[in-house]
Amino acid sequence: MRGRPNLYTDYRKESAVLPNLTQKFWFVVLLFFAFSLCLIASDYWILLLTTSFLIAVAAWGLNIVSGFAGQISLAHGVFVGIGTYTASVLGGVATTYVIGYELDMIIWLPLSGLSAALIGLLIAPISVRLKGLNLGLVTLALVFIGSHLFSNLKFITGGAGLGRKAAKLVLFGFDFDEGLVIGNLILEKNQLTYILALFVCVLAGLGVKNLTRSKTGRAYSAIRDGDIAAEAIGINLFKFKSSAFALSSFYAGITGALMFSVSGGVEPGTFNLIYSVTFIAIVIIGGGGTVLGPLFGALFFSLMPGAIQTAMHSFGFLGQDLALSLGQIERVIFGLFIILFLIFEPRGLWGIWFRLRNYFKAWPFSY
């Protein structure tokens, strides 16, 4: 199968996820590498990678509604929160002050996505009426309502400053805390959650890719590029904006359900405005409106602390008295990157990837 990778001999190949052998090969290699990382990487990096895979899912969610359908949502973090608390109530342990039902993950994981999707559907009617910044402001209101409810519904969230334990990771009766032994291989909780996160991330990514190559994704992009023309073609704006918000919130809910189960506990103050805005930043840095962009953005965002720490360690800065704490340095660098990307590469990390790939495709020629 050498020769012309861009020559499609049937339409099915043209719309395939991985249209040629080279792409199939590298996808398998990458998946294998990602899988093996849980055996060779240190606990710290495994945790960072697990978070980045989960953040990627939520970033994909925001990308569906903002990147593809073009509707600004400042409330993405609230949907993550709704997913978190649905999972915590259904899968968490009850104490004297919070409720919990200790159900199996197969029940709470889809339900936390669905509950977020239901709340997402509530914004949809507003998005049909409002556009751009005005819609953004309405979603801002949702952040404040969400924050208020999260802090005050103490029997669900544990209350501000206290928080509660998140859902227990028990899948089909198997407790992740116990670890898994296969022959000589011992997989501990963090490695198991890593594999779970990788699996969910790949599935979520496939879902986004499927959207882009079907009617629904095209309708979203059409609404973004020109809603009057989209309507004149027969796209029901209400229906498609609703489904965009629902799908986006579903993705956010799934992330919320899993992310805090990995770290153990969750405090309601987490889901503030900054948290929602962070997702927007991730999508912008990664490249909005693309399939791979949010994944790049999430990896960048979550792995950066590790990279900075490693760099500072190797330069001997760590442990010295610095003007800024590590967390502050991270935030400054992240902010700087947002500015730089908006000026120099509006297509984000995906844009860089796109140009690099084309460069090597054409190599040794310049075009």
Next chain:
Amino acid sequence: MSSLKFNDVTLKFGGITALNNVSFEVKPKTLYAIIGPNGAGKTSIFNCISGIYRPTEGSVHYGDSDIKDLRPDQVANLGIARTFQNIELFENMTVLDNILIGAHRHLNYGPISSLFFSNKTRKSELEARKIAEDIIDFLEIEQFRYSYIMSLPYGVQKRVEIGRALAMDPDLILLDEPAAGMNNEETEDIARFIIDIHEEMKKTVILVDHDMNMVMDIAEEVMVLNFGEKLAEGKPEEIVKDSKVIEAYLGVSEL
């Protein structure tokens, strides 16, 4: 196939009357042209048909149904397609995607099915892809299939917009100045496409344009508008002789 009827349609924006008691009927399978000076209300008629404007008075009938109060997407789903005067293509999508999106109303599956790319989705996508290729072939835009709209010249964009309207497989197609801003050669191409759409695909076409030569050559019936009022209606050869039309278009000498 149904006929389109305007009954005494009046469209007002505050104190401005864009259309004043306009009535006409477009019978199935005719090539009907609407001409008139700038601001005569030609595009307003299109917007009233496609549901973007709502007439202040009067009614718009398509077949037996009153389409005056329908939303644009409901009108589109009756089989009425349109193009826009200022190209309204989806800029960040490829030519192929723009044409595929025209087929939107013929694809019967929901968002969940899209998410999993189920067999139903795959099957209807492949069918739509075949139809899209026929349209690309018809409009001779094969070399631009995977190009993004914003990188294409104006003339090609106009063709893609016609392609998107054709992909809707409409019965009635509204073309808003398809030949605006084109040179003679491109205008001839467009005229040929319009004739093919009308004669071979057997569609009803309503055409708005400023290019008198083209309109008089291809149209079967012509309506002339001036300041929102109907000035004349009839066969092209009658229209060119009409004194009121000559007055509106060329002016008369004061002798």
